[in-house]
Amino acid sequence: KQEVTQIPAALSVPEGENLVLNCSFTDSAIYNLQWFRQDPGKGLTSLLLIQSSQREQTSGRLNASLDKSSGRSTLYIAASQPGDSATYLCAVMMNRDDKIIFGKGTRLHILP
């Protein structure tokens, strides 16, 4: 059974620093991996989607990498800003027509 783990559960970082969020999964036979952002009490916003054949995706200050063989993905945030404070969730999909399995998220706080 696929398990998705995000460590740490919470992280505080001074504004302006670069940071990395981690996601690991137990079954490497994934179809894709997606990173989401969730603000308190709000819905999920998709940040980046990486297909199983890809190694990374970039959007603005965000870069997500995928290493299927080791069961790991990272989300790199450059030059962090207070507005980046949120919970970041990663989710994997095992097959094209299957459900997605979420990690429990990393709660990020950027200190002004």
Added chain:
Amino acid sequence: EAQVTQNPRYLITVTGKKLTVTCSQNMNHEYMSWYRQDPGLGLRQIYYSMNVEVTDKGDVPEGYKVSRKEKRNFPLILESPSPNQTSLYFCASSSYTVSNYGYTFGSGTRLTVV
């Protein structure tokens, strides 16, 4: 604007009173799904639908019903709500006919059952 719309955003109800949470998407997505989010448990899938008239159970389907009579709508029905169904609910949609197969989520429905 491409979006998933859930209603209501907030709902307080009493035990046993049937309710429906609506979900609608305007992106012609085939796939729709319901999740609940609880502290310490993360997001768990309730039901999903691959297309019209096709639905299947997720991880926590007990106490819930769904229907998919039209492609754009996927309502979540609680026939007899109980306090353990107090949660934050999300509807999501996706397409598996396009290469960028990502999920779009609604803004959530916070349900309290007293």
